[in-house]
Amino acid sequence: MTRFLLARLAQSVVVLLVISYLSYVLMGLMPGDPIDLLVGADPAVSAADVERLRALQGLDRPIHERYWSWLTAALGGELGHSRLYSTPVLDAVGAALANTALLLLPALAVSVAIALPLGVLAAYRAGTAVDRLVNVLAFVGISLPQFWLGLLLILVFAVVLGWLPAGGIAREGAPAAEHVRYLVLPAATLMLGTVGGYVRYVRAAMIEALRQDYIRSARARGARPARVIWVHALRNALTPFVTILGLDLGLLFSGALVTETVFAWPGMGRLIFEAVIGNDYNLALVALLIATGLILLGNLLADLCHGWLDPRIRAGAAP
Amino acid sequence: MSETLLAARGLGRSFSVRRPQGRPGTVWAVRDVSLEIRRGETLGLVGESGCGKSTLGRLLALLVPSTCGELEIAGRSVVGLSRRRLKPLRRCVQMVFQDPVSALNPRHPVAAILTEPLRNYGIGTRSERLERAAALLEAVGLSGTDLRRYPHELSGGQRQRVALARALILDPGLVVADEPVSALDVSIRRQILDLLTDLKERFGLTYLFIGHDLAVVRQIADRVAVMYLGRIVELAPRDRLFASPAHPYTRALLEAVPRLGTGKRSIGRALPGDPASALDPPPGCPFHPRCRFASAICRSIRPEPYSADGIHWVACHHADALQ
Numbered sequence: 001m002t003r004f005l006l007a008r009l010a011q012s013v014v015v016l017l018v019i020s021y022l023s024y025v026l027m028g029l030m031p032g033d034p035i036d037l038l039v040g041a042d043p044a045v046s047a048a049d050v051e052r053l054r055a056l057q058g059l060d061r062p063i064h065e066r067y068w069s070w071l072t073a074a075l076g077g078e079l080g081h082s083r084l085y086s087t088p089v090l091d092a093v094g095a096a097l098a099n100t101a102l103l104l105l106p107a108l109a110v111s112v113a114i115a116l117p118l119g120v121l122a123a124y125r126a127g128t129a130v131d132r133l134v135n136v137l138a139f140v141g142i143s144l145p146q147f148w149l150g151l152l153l154i155l156v157f158a159v160v161l162g163w164l165p166a167g168g169i170a171r172e173g174a175p176a177a178e179h180v181r182y183l184v185l186p187a188a189t190l191m192l193g194t195v196g197g198y199v200r201y202v203r204a205a206m207i208e209a210l211r212q213d214y215i216r217s218a219r220a221r222g223a224r225p226a227r228v229i230w231v232h233a234l235r236n237a238l239t240p241f242v243t244i245l246g247l248d249l250g251l252l253f254s255g256a257l258v259t260e261t262v263f264a265w266p267g268m269g270r271l272i273f274e275a276v277i278g279n280d281y282n283l284a285l286v287a288l289l290i291a292t293g294l295i296l297l298g299n300l301l302a303d304l305c306h307g308w309l310d311p312r313i314r315a316g317a318a319p
Numbered sequence: 320m321s322e323t324l325l326a327a328r329g330l331g332r333s334f335s336v337r338r339p340q341g342r343p344g345t346v347w348a349v350r351d352v353s354l355e356i357r358r359g360e361t362l363g364l365v366g367e368s369g370c371g372k373s374t375l376g377r378l379l380a381l382l383v384p385s386t387c388g389e390l391e392i393a394g395r396s397v398v399g400l401s402r403r404r405l406k407p408l409r410r411c412v413q414m415v416f417q418d419p420v421s422a423l424n425p426r427h428p429v430a431a432i433l434t435e436p437l438r439n440y441g442i443g444t445r446s447e448r449l450e451r452a453a454a455l456l457e458a459v460g461l462s463g464t465d466l467r468r469y470p471h472e473l474s475g476g477q478r479q480r481v482a483l484a485r486a487l488i489l490d491p492g493l494v495v496a497d498e499p500v501s502a503l504d505v506s507i508r509r510q511i512l513d514l515l516t517d518l519k520e521r522f523g524l525t526y527l528f529i530g531h532d533l534a535v536v537r538q539i540a541d542r543v544a545v546m547y548l549g550r551i552v553e554l555a556p557r558d559r560l561f562a563s564p565a566h567p568y569t570r571a572l573l574e575a576v577p578r579l580g581t582g583k584r585s586i587g588r589a590l591p592g593d594p595a596s597a598l599d600p601p602p603g604c605p606f607h608p609r610c611r612f613a614s615a616i617c618r619s620i621r622p623e624p625y626s627a628d629g630i631h632w633v634a635c636h637h638a639d640a641l642q
Contacts, residue, residue: 213418224439230425311426
């Protein structure tokens with residue numbers, strides 16, 4: 001187990017290094033840099049000033065050198081300042097991370113809580129009207145574009161009914177109920193966007209599990225139907241679902257951009273987007289690396305769950 | 320030998336399916352099956368793929384409810400019983416399957432696999448259950464130390480032994496063995512068949528042995544039933560059936576078995592065509608479209624099982640003439 005974790009850690013470090021280099025180079029290749037933005041904002045800056053500023057910021061050096069000095073500084077804990085937010089990079093990223101976690105975790109939790117029973121029900125009643133109804137609903141959920149769904153929810157619940165705020169986030173120190181009010185619509189959007197796929201995964205894996213002989217004969221050995229489904233079959237069906245969930249958890253931390261934009265939710269997706277567009281190198285790099293790290297973490301969590309769910313993967317057999 | 324352990328009368332099971340054209344249809348996987356299984360015997364059940372042998376086995380093990388007909392286990396009728404009343408009867412019939420991989424839950428160690436049935440029936444304390452599991456493991460030729468292992472750590476033959484131990488742990492009268500050796504290597508097959516025979520004597524078991532391999536069924540069965548398209552077309556003591564098969568389908572099955580040393584293959588004797596679709600069973604005798612001896616009556620009237628001596632049953636209009 002320790003060896004497995006150490007190996008994964010080493011892999012993760014390599015991945016992070018590669019991603020950091022690629023991100024750095026890609027951003028360096030983007031047209032425009034912070035000095036250009038400065039020039040655009042202030043016509044009084046002369047060409048000589050531009051050269052001087054570039055040299056001062058090290059922007060005239062080759063990109064590999066710049067990456068190396070960034071990396072050594074970053075490893076020394078010096079991540080720099082965000083130009084856009086005028087704070088240390090970690091402060092900006094930390095706030096966005098917390099906001100995304102606040103949005104994502106309840107959305108995924110509700111999504112799973114709905115998908116598991118629905119998927120199991122559809123699988124248990126495969127081929128019946130119940131199954132078809134669940135399937136249709138799942139496909140509707142999968143097919144709805146997030147931005148459209150978000151706007152629709154805003155239109156209905158914020159504009160027409162006026163029950164909930166249209167976007168943004170509660171002020172710091174506001175009562176918990178206020179936070180929840182801001183959370184409901186974006187979380188519902190994310191939930192509706194994921195739940196359909198989850199239902200399909202659970203259903204498919206459950207159908208496979210229910211087909212096994214040890215399931216089909218469990219009743220003869222006196223097992224109650226509920227026990228057969230929830231203990232024997234579901235545990236075997238969970239492995240593929242946990243993989244998807246782990247991946248999604250990592251991906252959505254940076255990939256809920258559309259939802260975060262529609263609802264003006266100051267999370268990681270929007271932070272990365274703004275940092276890249278605004279040539280805020282320091283911020284973009286760190287945010288991208290943290291997003292990468294979260295994807296790796298989600299994968300690792302899924303793998304650890306596999307070991308717990310499936311003795312075949314446990315101890316030594318780990319890939 | 321003559322005590323009846325299980326009796327089925329007119330047992331049937333249908334499944335609704337959708338036809339290619341989209342109209343709903345009904346498939347009778349098992350239709351109008353009447354048979355008795357006597358305590359202590361091994362009844363072999365043979366037939367082509369899809370003829371309904373496995374469904375019949377699962378019907379008798381109370382794993383699927385019957386659509387119609389009567390079923391008695393140990394003298395008690397099971398049709399229409401509530402779930403609670405059915406539970407004590409379920410113990411009496413246990414199954415062993417063909418595929419040793421899907422037969423055991425990969426998430427559970429052997430100890431949990433073997434003790435769960437006891438736990439479900441509230442039998443014994445934890446340590447007593449483990450003791451019983453260890454004893455049965457030894458009875459099937461494994462050791463008590465295997466209790467801690469997981470199915471993936473066992474070979475196919477070992478898994479099948481665990482599946483047998485699990486089937487026996489509830490002291491069933493009848494074990495339905497659904498092609499228990501078909502998925503095993505030939506070398507392992509012999510061992511499992513010997514083990515089945517050995518266990519039968521030690522535990523006073525009765526077997527319904529489902530198979531498509533006539534050589535295997537011949538080794539182990541006392542009586543043999545032949546199924547075609549959901550119906551039993553012939554039922555006779557083993558030696559009678561193999562020496563003088565009365566149904567044309569049984570004959571065709573026996574002729575299809577390759578023999579060692581004759582040096583020739585029975586070309587031309589293979590059955591023409593595929594089994595008729597269970598969705599659209601032919602009128603009259605279900606076998607008539609493939610039968611060499613079919614006559615006008617076969618095409619219109621379905622032959623009922625008939626026996627001249629009460630031992631050898633056959634459902635064929637021409638059985639007497641053919642023998």
